[in-house]
Amino acid sequence: SPSPPPQRSPSPAVIEVDEVDVDEESQIPAAPPTPQPLVYLLNQPFTLPHGDEDMKFLVHSLAQGGRWSSKGAMGAITSEFGKLPQVRYEEACKSMAMGSIQPLKVTPKNKETKGDIIVVNMVAQTGSQQGYAFDLAAFSSGLREVVQRCSGHSASVHIHRLHNGIPGVEWKEIHDAIERYVCKQGIPVYVYTGLKSDMTNFASAVKPSPPTKQNSSSSTITPPQHQPTTSAQVTQPPPAIVPDTEAEKPETTGAADEEGYQSGGNDLLTILKGCHIVITGFSEMHAQQLQQKAEEMGAQVHSEWIVCGPSACTHLVCGEPGALYKHVYQLGGHIVKREWIDYSYEAMTKMDIRSLQFVGRVCHTCFQPGNKKCTQCKRVFYCSVGCQQTDWARHQQECIKT
Numbered sequence: 001s002p003s004p005p006p007q008r009s010p011s012p013a014v015i016e017v018d019e020v021d022v023d024e025e026s027q028i029p030a031a032p033p034t035p036q037p038l039v040y041l042l043n044q045p046f047t048l049p050h051g052d053e054d055m056k057f058l059v060h061s062l063a064q065g066g067r068w069s070s071k072g073a074m075g076a077i078t079s080e081f082g083k084l085p086q087v088r089y090e091e092a093c094k095s096m097a098m099g100s101i102q103p104l105k106v107t108p109k110n111k112e113t114k115g116d117i118i119v120v121n122m123v124a125q126t127g128s129q130q131g132y133a134f135d136l137a138a139f140s141s142g143l144r145e146v147v148q149r150c151s152g153h154s155a156s157v158h159i160h161r162l163h164n165g166i167p168g169v170e171w172k173e174i175h176d177a178i179e180r181y182v183c184k185q186g187i188p189v190y191v192y193t194g195l196k197s198d199m200t201n202f203a204s205a206v207k208p209s210p211p212t213k214q215n216s217s218s219s220t221i222t223p224p225q226h227q228p229t230t231s232a233q234v235t236q237p238p239p240a241i242v243p244d245t246e247a248e249k250p251e252t253t254g255a256a257d258e259e260g261y262q263s264g265g266n267d268l269l270t271i272l273k274g275c276h277i278v279i280t281g282f283s284e285m286h287a288q289q290l291q292q293k294a295e296e297m298g299a300q301v302h303s304e305w306i307v308c309g310p311s312a313c314t315h316l317v318c319g320e321p322g323a324l325y326k327h328v329y330q331l332g333g334h335i336v337k338r339e340w341i342d343y344s345y346e347a348m349t350k351m352d353i354r355s356l357q358f359v360g361r362v363c364h365t366c367f368q369p370g371n372k373k374c375t376q377c378k379r380v381f382y383c384s385v386g387c388q389q390t391d392w393a394r395h396q397q398e399c400i401k402t
Contacts, residue, residue, distance in 0.1 A: 036186055037183065038175070038191065038202075039188070041191070041193070042194070042195075046160045047080035049117070049190065050190050051158075051188060053155050053156040053188070054153060055115055055116045055118060055150070056118065057149065057150065057157045057158065058117065059101075059120040059146060059157060060073040060074065060119075061122055061124040061139060061160075063093075063125040064097075064127060068086040068089055071347045072160075072347065072348070073160035074086070080108055080110070081109075081117070081119060085121060088104055089102060093123070096123045098123055098126070099122075099123065100122075101120050101121065101122045102120065102122075103120050103146075104119050104121070105118050106118070106119050122139070124138040132167070133167040134168035136168070136173055136174065139177065143178065143182055147181060147187060150187050156187065156188045156190065157190070158189075158190045159190070159191050161191050161193040161195065194268035194345075195296055238374075239374060240375050268296060269298045270297075271344055271349060272298050275314050275315055276306065276311055276312060276313040277302070277314070277317055278302050278304065279317045279318075281318040290317060290338055290342075293345045294341050297341075307398050308377055313333055315333060315335075315340075315353075316335045317336055334353055335357060336357045340353055340356040340357075343356070364382055365387035365391045366383060366387055370382050370384075372388075377399045380395055
């Protein structure tokens with residue numbers, strides 16, 4: 001029969017309960033997780049995750065209702081793990097809410113990869129005809145979902161670093177969110193970046209990448225000593241001029257796909273190696289962003305156009321070419337849009353400039369189209385021998401054999 005109701009004491013009101021056998025260990029609160037490091041890896045492949053954990057979650061951000069790209073993190077995932085992540089995302093992308101995740105266990109081509117690999121399609125960008133925008137709140141929500149999947153396992157999280165060209169991306173805020181929602185929950189995180197600035201700005205959380213071999217000969221080049229020109233030298237005949245057969249060729253050897261990307265390697269430090277760039281016509285902030293990207297891809301950025309020598313400039317990056325910049329064509333350079341740097345940086349390969357430059361070669365004398373280059377310096381262009389002879393007294397002072 002049920003026991004009688006408990007007796008109540010007058011005041012204060014206290015409810016007496018029957019004693020229940022309780023496991024003493026269950027009364028001890030769980031110790032808070034030990035915060036784990038946030039490690040930055042420079043120019044390391046996102047699809048070959050570091051760490052010795054049994055489960056590795058590869059997180060990358062996608063747009064709601066967007067499309068799968070053959071470039072960047074998505075292209076690397078397809079190349080290493082096959083089309084399963086792409087197929088599953090395309091099947092569900094229109095119905096996935098912001099902040100939702102789609103974890104998929106995959107089999108890497110590289111059999112030396114240890115542990116289980118789980119690719120996480122995370123919807124953290126909004127898409128429209130105007131482009132894509134990053135949503136930090138959705139990204140943070142997705143991170144919490146990933147942490148729940150890691151619970152109870154030896155797991156680590158691996159994140160492909162979003163580039164600053166995406167609207168809404170403030171990496172310091174993303175860095176803080178990763179530390180708050182993942183690292184402080186006892187889960188180590190690796191960020192795969194191509195930005196040398198990350199290795200400075202987040203130095204307390206940085207693991208340097210293995211050193212890369214440098215071309216020892218590059219540091220031994222010294223600019224040629226330019227001797228003053230005498231009046232007697234001016235009387236020497238100018239070198240021949242020949243049609244520039246390379247003017248219409250793409251700058252890289254790979255075949256461009258429908259989006260204009262060139263096939264090739266993805267070593268960020270060598271993408272624009274050998275390019276000498278002048279950036280002009282932008283706000284200070286945008287110019288600094290372009291310079292940072294260009295230098296991280298191996299280019300050298302100059303404040304003024306250098307005509308000849310080992311540092312002779314090759315590209316002028318500007319918003320609109322205008323008459324002010326025509327001398328660049330006269331000196332054998334390219335005038336390109338800023339997208340040449342942005343797209344090369346995003347795709348981690350040097351872009352074909354044919355669709356990203358403003359106009360073709362211009363005669364150094366008459367400003368008319370000219371495709372005949374000086375055979376000595378290979379930097380200056382003319383439309384005819386007559387224009388070259390007219391300009392020779394001036395050009396001889398800067399004409400140095402390449």
